[in-house]
Amino acid sequence: MANKLKISELKSHLNELNQKELINLITELQKYSKDAETYLSVKFLGEAAIQEQHKQAKKEILDEFFPQKGFGKLRLTNAKKAITNFKKLTQDLYLTTDLMIYYVEVGTEFTNTYGDIDLRFYNSLLSMYEKAIQECERDRALYENFKNRLSTIVHEASGIGWGYHDELEDLFYSNKYELEEEHEN
Known part of the structure; x- marks a missing residue:
């Protein structure tokens, strides 16, 4: 897939964003993807989410x-x-x-x-x-x-x-x- 974003490219793009833009991106990702929502829940809610x-x-x-x-x-x-x-x-x-x-x-x-x-x-x-x-x-x-x-x-x-x-x-x-x-x- 030619249009797939590589990790190095992703990091480069993320480095260009300010904190508010990063927060918006992550909240959009959580709304968009059930997997992302689950991952973030485990990451931030810890044992209860696990x-x-x-x-x-x-x-x-x-x-x-x-x-x-x-x-x-x-x-x-x-x-x-x-x-x-x-x-x-x-x-x-x-x-x-x-x-x-x-x-x-x-x-x-x-x-x-x-x-x-x-x-x-x-x-x-x-x-x-x-x-x-x-x-x-x-x-x-x-x-x-x-x-x-x-x-x-x-x-x-x-x-x-x-x-x-x-x-x-x-x-x-x-x-x-x-x-x-x-x-x-």
């Missing part, structure tokens, strides 16, 4: 599996996009990991409610579970916070086909903290 975005992302995930009306559409890309957007917006590792685990919990609950789905579905859940485990392995406190939920997912997946339960079990019991605990006992 909690609201977390709540919204959880709702978006849940709605793909268990909407208020009708049946889940299982648009997994939409549910994963809610997690990705939250992470980009907030950089909150704890709440992002919470969303990853929530995605797998709800997906597992969906299967236990409606029966086996397909390999693509389980691969998506397994991929997210693995990402959550990887995040937890970077920080023992994070792992300790989520250990019970990660373990419960493995238990709840018992009996689900496509190798889903076996892979969850392998991922959970092969993380470094579980291996350390096993060696200590």
